[in-house]
Amino acid sequence: MGIALNLQEARKVYPNGTEALRGIDLVIQEGEAIGLIGPNAAGKTTLAKLVVGLLEPTSGRIELWGSRFGQLPRSMKEKIGFLPEGGSPFESLTVEENIIFWEKLYGISKIRGEEALKEWGLWEFRKKRAKTLSQGMKRRLMIAQVTLHQPSLLVMDEPTSSLDPVVRRTTVDLLRGFANSERTLLITSHDLFDVERICTRIVILRRGLIVAQGSMEELQRKLGATQQVRVETSVPIPEGLRESLEKRFGIKPLAANELLFPTGHNRGELIRFLVESGVDINLVEEKKETLEDIYIKMVKEDEER
């Protein structure tokens, strides 16, 4: 598989002088699912727009399948799907007509359009004008539109915002399916839980720069192996035992009957030690750091610097 997307030193300065991206280097292989996260105004939307040719880089290079956007043949441009952040369907058309427009544009069969309407729960609304739909239904219609032609590169700016839980799940499932195929996916999101479920690689953007990237495991490792084990005892840990725990294992209990220690420790030895000292154990659980934990830590560390 080749490289789908290659950004080299991509910078973007808006006409009013705002430097939204300050040199992005990013290589995305075909088949990867990238989650772009970062605080507000980090430059996520700008990056997404640059990738799909809505904006041009002020300097640096952006290549899709080895060519600059301007040089891509029409047939390749038709393999891209983009869901903008603030966009909308054509509101004076009906739901059905909106889909027909994209069918005509891509030369797709009517049957595919009908499938999409059903798949996204829009079938019964098909004769309604798009302006009478709720925000979430509009969003569904837009997702149906941008996935209608089954693009090889799908870029979505906050795909799950304003969706109800059921449709959100459908969307996440669809995107996971997408992520498991040979297609390439780039999404931006503030919903880190969704990103964690969908993406194979996560890119954290802050003030126009990539501050970290990698798979979940890599990000966890980079932040100092904070995967932890939590032990809950049935009785409060006696004072004497606390001291020897600290001496032997270097652990301070979290609460009277709660211990937290990094997975690097010999967990069997510690548990045996506790049991032999007459402390029964209620619960042993692994506490994995979520993307949210990592993200918040990362952004905070960054701010402190």
Added chain:
Amino acid sequence: MRGVSAVFWKELRSFYGFGWMAWLGLFVTLALGPLLSLEMGATGFLVTSLWGIFGGVYLLETISFYYERTQGSFLMLLSSPLTVGEIFLGKYLAIFLVAYLTQLIALAISACVIWSTFAVLPPPSLLPMLFITIPIYGFVFMELYSLAYALLGNVSYLWLVMVFIIPFLLSPSQIMPIINSIISSPALPIVLGILLALLLFFVVSKISKERMVIVLS
């Protein structure tokens, strides 16, 4: 071509679906013709057709841009594989078709009014102007409008232009010499108009998507 016809279709459809305000506007445009015809005889007839096509184009294009901009659907169009040229051409053709049909209806009404009031029909020498020259300049006007939109990001300046044009259109003593010269030698204005339309279209299709994205946001 597939792209242009998709946009054309979509644009026609959305005219179909827009509210009563727009249709009222179009109706006023229509009704103005016969009223002017009553005042000014055969000259009014020409003014009618000018009014019909320029007014229609102006109104429809304003509505089309206004809706797409406020709703954010222009962003969807721009992020499709369509080029800026295709988007505009599709829009132009639809807007022009509707505006031109409006004009034809206005012409028919005006002709009836003139005939019943003055018992004369407009001379046949007017026909090339009515059916060729004026439509071409209507198209040119439409291109200028969208160019102004893309470059200035704000079309309120165009009202200023209209303020100067309208009295001129309504004043027969100023407009008649020009109209007469166009009627007596129609070829030059037609050729000029076509060249101008092509040149403007070339310029319009050179507008970058980025320009449109920033203007529209």
